[in-house]
Amino acid sequence: MNNAVGTLVSSANVNGTAVYGRDGSHIGTIDHLMIDKLSGKVAYAVMGFGGFLGMGEEHMPVPWNALSYDTAMGGFVTDLTEDQVSGAPARSEGWDRDRDWETRTYDYYGIPPYWI
Amino acid sequence: MNNAVGTLVSSANVNGTAVYGRDGSHIGTIDHLMIDKLSGKVAYAVMGFGGFLGMGEEHMPVPWNALSYDTAMGGFVTDLTEDQVSGAPARSEGWDRDRDWETRTYDYYGIPPYWI
Numbered sequence: 614m615n616n617a618v619g620t621l622v623s624s625a626n627v628n629g630t631a632v633y634g635r636d637g638s639h640i641g642t643i644d645h646l647m648i649d650k651l652s653g654k655v656a657y658a659v660m661g662f663g664g665f666l667g668m669g670e671e672h673m674p675v676p677w678n679a680l681s682y683d684t685a686m687g688g689f690v691t692d693l694t695e696d697q698v699s700g701a702p703a704r705s706e707g708w709d710r711d712r713d714w715e716t717r718t719y720d721y722y723g724i725p726p727y728w729i
Numbered sequence: 730m731n732n733a734v735g736t737l738v739s740s741a742n743v744n745g746t747a748v749y750g751r752d753g754s755h756i757g758t759i760d761h762l763m764i765d766k767l768s769g770k771v772a773y774a775v776m777g778f779g780g781f782l783g784m785g786e787e788h789m790p791v792p793w794n795a796l797s798y799d800t801a802m803g804g805f806v807t808d809l810t811e812d813q814v815s816g817a818p819a820r821s822e823g824w825d826r827d828r829d830w831e832t833r834t835y836d837y838y839g840i841p842p843y844w845i
Binding site: 620677 | 736737738739740741743744760761762763764765766767768769770771772773775793794797798825826843
């Protein structure tokens with residue numbers, strides 16, 4: 614039996630959590646997660662960034678595996694930069710049902726896709 | 730390349746979603762999800778049930794795999810009964826970091842644990 618302590622986090626604590634770059638700069642805020650119902654895996658953290666006071670804010674889906682939680686920062690830390698996120702493949706209308714867009718996005722970030 | 734259409738669901742649409750038994754009875758409502766950060770998998774749907782107008786409501790963590798989404802019902806459907814859920818192993822204080830409680834709970838529901 615594996616008795617290792619788990620690392621469970623509540624979805625209620627994830628939404629609204631800040632995302633920081635490695636240099637400590639604030640890149641954005643998690644708006645919500647997209648969960649793959651088949652595998653039960655988190656596929657994307659949809660990050661709001663840019664804009665001002667919520668106006669003009671863009672929502673960008675980022676692979677969950679690109680984020681790690683830093684208890685000291687009280688937020689997620691990522692190796693991604695704001696430029697990388699804003700340069701990601703533009704979302705198609707039905708991006709969450711578009712395996713081609715998903716493939717290009719995971720390729721772009723260089724992260725193994727959640728569906729394999 | 731796998732071009733199958735994904736089945737992504739937003740965490741924002743999961744919280745507050747009703748859970749129905751196979752007979753259509755309303756068992757409870759999803760309050761939040763618990764996500765295993767290591768694997769990126771949803772470990773539990775924490776269901777509020779019982780009580781009246783939010784008073785005396787109990788929160789019971791149910792394995793995510795015990796739920797399936799029914800678009801016609803607009804909610805989750807489960808083979809579990811209210812009695813099964815209320816008879817599940819009592820939560821320890823730090824249930825979300827207690828692998829023994831987790832093992833007993835997944836055993837109780839007869840579902841393969843998310844951490845293996």
